[in-house]
Structures are given as C-alpha cells and as structure tokens.
Amino acid sequence: MSVNTSRIDEEQKEVLKKDTIIRLFRYLLAYKKKIVLVLFIMGGTITISMLAPLLMEYAVNVCVAQKDINGLLYVGIGAIGLFLLFLVGTKVRMRIMAEVSNRVLLNIREELYQHIQSLGFGFFDSRPTGKVLARIIGDVNSLKDVLSDSVTQLIPDFITVICVLSIMLIKNYRLAMAALLTIPILAVGMFFIQTNVHKRWRVYRKKTSNLNGYVHEDLSGIRIIQSYAAEDETKEVFHDLVDQHYRSFIDAVIVADAFGPLVEITWGMGGFLLYFIGIKVVGVEQIGIGTFLAFSTYIAMFWSPIRNLANFYNKLTTNISAAERIFDIIDTEVEIKDEENAVELKELKGEVRFEEVSFAYGDEPDRLILDHVSFSVKPGETIALVGPTGAGKTTIVNLISRFYEVTGGEIFIDDQEIRSVTLKSLRSQMGIMTQDNFLFSGTIRDNIRYGRLNATDEEIEEAAKAVNAHEFIMKTEKGYDTEISERGAGLSIGQRQLLAFARTMVSKPGILILDEATSSIDTHTELLVQKGIEVLLKERTSFIIAHRLSTIRKADRIFVIDQGTIREAGSHDELMKLEGAYYQLYQSQFA
Numbered sequence: 001m002s003v004n005t006s007r008i009d010e011e012q013k014e015v016l017k018k019d020t021i022i023r024l025f026r027y028l029l030a031y032k033k034k035i036v037l038v039l040f041i042m043g044g045t046i047t048i049s050m051l052a053p054l055l056m057e058y059a060v061n062v063c064v065a066q067k068d069i070n071g072l073l074y075v076g077i078g079a080i081g082l083f084l085l086f087l088v089g090t091k092v093r094m095r096i097m098a099e100v101s102n103r104v105l106l107n108i109r110e111e112l113y114q115h116i117q118s119l120g121f122g123f124f125d126s127r128p129t130g131k132v133l134a135r136i137i138g139d140v141n142s143l144k145d146v147l148s149d150s151v152t153q154l155i156p157d158f159i160t161v162i163c164v165l166s167i168m169l170i171k172n173y174r175l176a177m178a179a180l181l182t183i184p185i186l187a188v189g190m191f192f193i194q195t196n197v198h199k200r201w202r203v204y205r206k207k208t209s210n211l212n213g214y215v216h217e218d219l220s221g222i223r224i225i226q227s228y229a230a231e232d233e234t235k236e237v238f239h240d241l242v243d244q245h246y247r248s249f250i251d252a253v254i255v256a257d258a259f260g261p262l263v264e265i266t267w268g269m270g271g272f273l274l275y276f277i278g279i280k281v282v283g284v285e286q287i288g289i290g291t292f293l294a295f296s297t298y299i300a301m302f303w304s305p306i307r308n309l310a311n312f313y314n315k316l317t318t319n320i321s322a323a324e325r326i327f328d329i330i331d332t333e334v335e336i337k338d339e340e341n342a343v344e345l346k347e348l349k350g351e352v353r354f355e356e357v358s359f360a361y362g363d364e365p366d367r368l369i370l371d372h373v374s375f376s377v378k379p380g381e382t383i384a385l386v387g388p389t390g391a392g393k394t395t396i397v398n399l400i401s402r403f404y405e406v407t408g409g410e411i412f413i414d415d416q417e418i419r420s421v422t423l424k425s426l427r428s429q430m431g432i433m434t435q436d437n438f439l440f441s442g443t444i445r446d447n448i449r450y451g452r453l454n455a456t457d458e459e460i461e462e463a464a465k466a467v468n469a470h471e472f473i474m475k476t477e478k479g480y481d482t483e484i485s486e487r488g489a490g491l492s493i494g495q496r497q498l499l500a501f502a503r504t505m506v507s508k509p510g511i512l513i514l515d516e517a518t519s520s521i522d523t524h525t526e527l528l529v530q531k532g533i534e535v536l537l538k539e540r541t542s543f544i545i546a547h548r549l550s551t552i553r554k555a556d557r558i559f560v561i562d563q564g565t566i567r568e569a570g571s572h573d574e575l576m577k578l579e580g581a582y583y584q585l586y587q588s589q590f591a
C-alpha cells in the first residue's frame with residue numbers, strides 16, 4: 001500500500017456513500033431517548049412557526065377587517081407567548097443536541113483509538129504516525145457538524161417543508177404549484193454539483209493527511225534536520241505540500257460554493273412566479289390580501305429549509321470523506337489477535353523453541369527474512385544474537401512476542417504454541433527493551449510503573465535500586481516525582497537506559513528481550529548499565545541482540561545469524577575454537 005510516505009496520497013477502498021452515511025448515523029441510535037426528546041421539542045417549535053402566519057392572516061382578514069381592537073390585542077399577546085416558547089424550546093434542543101453530537105464524536109474517537117491500539121506492527125510500518133493522527137483528530141472533528149445538524153436541521157427542515165407544502169396546497173393549490181415550479185432546476189443542479197464535489201473533498205482530505213504526516217515526521221526528526229542543516233530542503237517540501245493542500249481546497253470549494261447561488265436563484269425565481277401567477281393569472285381579489293401575505297411568509301418558510309437542506313447536503317458531501325477515512329481504519333482487520341480457544345499462558349518457566357520458522361514481511365511476501373530456523377532454549381539461558389546488519393536478529397525477537405505472525409513453522413514457549421495463548425498473557429510476561437528507550441512525559445515513577453501498572457512505590461524503588469538507577473534518580477530535583485519531558489529529553493542516554501531497565505525489572509518478565517544500544521556513554525554510567533543488565537539477566541531466559549563484548553562473552557550460547565539462518569551456535573569459547581563466522585566477526589569487531 002502506498003501510504004508509507006507523506007508525499008503520496010493514501011489509497012482508500014471505494015465505499016458506497018449511502019453505506020457510509022447510514023453507518024455514521026447509526027451512532028446516533030445510542031442516544032435514542034435524547035433524540036426523541038429533541039424531536040418532541042422540535043415538533044412544538046415547528047408547530048409554533050406554522051401557526052404564526054395563520055395568526056397574521058386572522059389578524060388582517062378578521063380583526064382588522066372588523067376593527068376588533070381587543071381581538072387584535074389577544075392575537076398580539078398570543079403571538080408573543082408563542083414566540084417566547086419557541087425561543088426556550090430552540091435553546092433547549094440545541095443544548096441537548098450539542099451534547100449528543102459531542103458524545104458520538106467521543107464514541108467514534110474511542111472506537112478508532114482502541115482499534116488502532118490493537119493493530120499490529122505491520123499497520124504502523126506502513127503509515128506515518130502523522131497520517132494516523134490526522135484521522136483520530138481532524139477527521140473525527142469534521143463529523144461534528146454533520147452529526148448535530150442531521151437531527152437539528154435535517155429532520156425539522158424536512159418536516160417543515162412537508163408541513164408548509166401541505167398547508168400551501170390546502171390553502172391554494174395553484175399558488176403552491178406556482179411557487180414550486182423551480183424545484184426540478186434545483187434538483188438537477190444539486191445532482192451535478194454533488195457528484196463533482198465529493199471526489200474533490202476526498203483529494204483535499206488526503207492532502208491534509210499528507211501535510212499532517214510530514215509535519216509530524218519533520219518535528220520528530222527536527223534534531224537530525226538541524227544537525228544536517230537541512231532546513232531549506234524541508235521548507236521546500238513543506239511549501240510544496242501546503243501548496244497542494246491549498247489547491248485541493250480551492251478546487252473543491254469552487255464547486256461546493258455553487259450550492260448557495262443555486263438555491264438563491266431558484267428561490268428568487270420561485271418567489272417571482274408566485275407573485276406573477278398570483279397577481280396576473282389568478283388575481284389578488286380572488287385570493288385576499290391576508291392569504292397573499294400568509295403565502296409569501298410560507299414561501300420563505302418553504303425555501304429557507306430547502307436552503308438549509310442544500311447546505312446540509314453540501315456539508316455532508318464535504319465531510320463524508322472524513323467518515324470514509326475513519327471507517328477505513330476501523331475496518332482494517334486486526335491481523336494478530338487471540339485465537340478463538342486461546343488460553344492464558346501460565347507463569348513462565350522460560351523455555352523457547354523455534355520449529356522450522358520462516359518469515360517474510362507483508363510488503364515483500366516472496367523475500368524470506370527467516371528461512372526454516374529451528375532452535376531450542378532452556379529456561380534461564382542467556383542467548384546472544386550476533387550477525388551482520390539486516391541479518392534478521394530483530395525479526396527473531398519480534399516473532400517471540402508475536403508482533404508479527406510467522407509465515408511458516410511454529411514457535412513454542414513452555415511447550416505451548418504461541419498462537420494458542422492470549423496475547424496479553426504472552427506479552428505481559430515478556431520484558432522488551434529496544435534501542436529506543438521510549439519514555440513518556442510524566443514523572444520518573446510513572447515511567448517505571450509503566451512496566452507493571454499495579455506496582456507499589458516500594459516495588460518501583462526496589463527495581464530501580466536493583467538496576468542501579470536509584471542513585472541518579474535521587475540526585476534529580478524531586479527524586480521519583482521529577483517530571484520528565486516527552487521521550488526523556490533532559491536525561492542522558494545512559495540515564496534513559498537505566499530507567500528503561502527499572503521499567504523492565506518491575507515487570508518481572510519471564511523472558512527478557514534486549515536489543516542492546518551501542519550508544520557511547522560515560523564510563524561510570526556504562527558500568528552501571530552493565531551491572532543493570534546483569535541483574536536483569538539473572539534467573540530468566542534472555543535474548544540479547546548483543547554488541548557489548550562483555551555480554552557476548554558471558555552469554556550461555558551465541559547464535560550467529562546470517563541471511564535468515566543460524567549459521568553457528570555455541571558458547572564464546574566453542575565458537576572461537578571453530579574459527580568460523582563468529583571467529584571472523586569477533587576478530588573484525590573486537591580484535
């Protein structure tokens with residue numbers, strides 16, 4: 001899928017617009033009671049607005065004609081009372097609807113977010129984070145008006161149109177027909193506009209997404225950009241994306257803006273026909289001034305909701321592409337999930353077995369990264385994985401945690417095939433430390449607790465002491481309550497590593513996976529990190545993608561990975577004696 005760059009538009013499945021609209025409005029069903037209340041209130045306000053012209057007709061035709069001042073006064077008081085009721089009703093229904101539409105947005109956003117959380121690494125490999133962000137924030141936001149207007153405008157306007165039409169037809173069908181002669185022009189115009197505009201809004205959303213993706217990536221890599229003085233190049237790309245974004249907007253808005261004039265013109269023509277036919281063809285005397293006046297109010301009452309409906313339709317076509325993008329993600333199948341009969345993995349002993357495991361990444365199914373790999377690791381063993389870059393070391397450890405599904409063969413942990421156990425019970429017993437010791441913004445304590453959310457403060461300190469992180473934590477401004485910023489900016493690389501060790505330690509993993517960082521750190525911290533690693537390795541099965549000489553030598557066994565297979569396996573001494581691949585690697589790196 002060509003979604004993994006900010007410069008290329010995302011691909012999207014073609015879905016019927018009707019299906020998307022129905023699916024979107026189905027979210028409103030969860031708030032049936034509130035919507036029924038809103039509709040009830042609206043029934044009242046619509047009735048009031050329908051009565052107003054009739055009151056006026058009565059005042060002119062009866063009260064004024066009979067010079068009945070008292071009657072006129074009563075009609076006036078009645079009109080004011082109804083107007084106040086109308087105002088209160090409108091305010092209340094707007095409040096309820098604002099609450100309902102915001103709740104629906106919350107539900108959609110939560111559903112989307114939860115689904116994204118359950119998608120595997122494969123999904124994130126193929127999408128820039130910024131594009132995912134754009135869907136969670138921007139696309140969801142743009143549904144707000146559509147949802148709230150659907151109840152507060154669509155339904156009442158539709159009812160108003162039907163009511164006004166009925167009253168007009170009953171009162172004088174010839175005048176009514178005259179006023180409606182222009183409806184077919186409106187219908188044809190709207191059809192033409194909407195077929196064009198939907199495609200253009202879709203492009204606009206994709207361009208917005210590209211821009212989001214790029215800005216996110218750009219800001220994440222700002223240090224690299226500045227250190228390579230590449231600001232001008234990034235500015236150029238940014239400018240290009242903004243330009244595309246702008247053009248796609250103009251492109252869509254030019255067509256979308258035709259909606260307004262179309263309605264105004266047909267409204268104007270309708271009004272003209274009403275007066276022309278009313279006065280010239282039927283004759284004012286026949287109709288009565290009061291009725292004529294009431295009719296001209298009804299005609300405005302008829303066209304105003306028609307204009308609203310056209311606007312709503314315009315908004316719907318504008319934003320339906322956002323709904324499509326949201327559902328596109330919600331419908332993305334979760335590839336890695338619990339099998340139907342998955343069982344809980346009991347407390348781990350730590351035996352790991354690969355049986356003829358093959359693997360290819362989804363985007364290149366024919367390129368085998370692992371080719372029939374088999375090995376068996378006893379509980380408590382430390383395995384160092386070494387080999388040239390791109391050999392498949394990280395892939396092996398990712399498969400143990402089931403971040404990707406094997407293409408062939410099977411992986412067993414404590415004699416249980418990993419697909420037969422629940423993901424939660426599997427991953428919660430793994431301690432994974434990658435080279436990117438990602439820290440979240442929050443306190444040091446929160447960050448360590450991330451390893452096990454129910455860990456007590458004592459357990460957190462204990463873990464930090466065990467991996468030698470306690471000493472430096474106590475030297476920070478507020479100790480464990482010191483706030484650290486996003487990604488741990490403000491801490492040295494070594495300190496970040498020590499915190500990540502404490503986080504892993506507190507999770508008490510049955511199997512430890514360590515992608516050792518090769519970063520150079522000062523000798524004192526290096527020593528602390530080294531000791532931290534040793535504590536972590538004790539009494540648990542560990543896989544280390546090893547770069548440190550000391551870790552490799554102390555490992556129980558070393559697997560030399562090359563071109564997706566294990567070329568050699570054995571202890572440091574055994575492999576050195578063999579004078580094979582490991583010997584050469586060792587000589588080239590450490591001699």
Ligand SMILES: Nc1ncnc2c1ncn2[C@@H]1O[C@H](COP(=O)(O)OP(=O)(O)OP(=O)(O)O)[C@@H](O)[C@H]1O
Nearest residue numbers: 125361363369387388389390391392393394395396
């Ligand atoms: N997400 C991915 N999608 C597609 N191909 C990938 C992905 N991750 C890794 N690869 C490819 O798989 C191969 C093995 O990658 P892997 O990360 O397992 O190597 P490694 O031995 O850990 O390398 P290094 O020592 O550089 O970290 C590489 O050729 C790489 O290009």
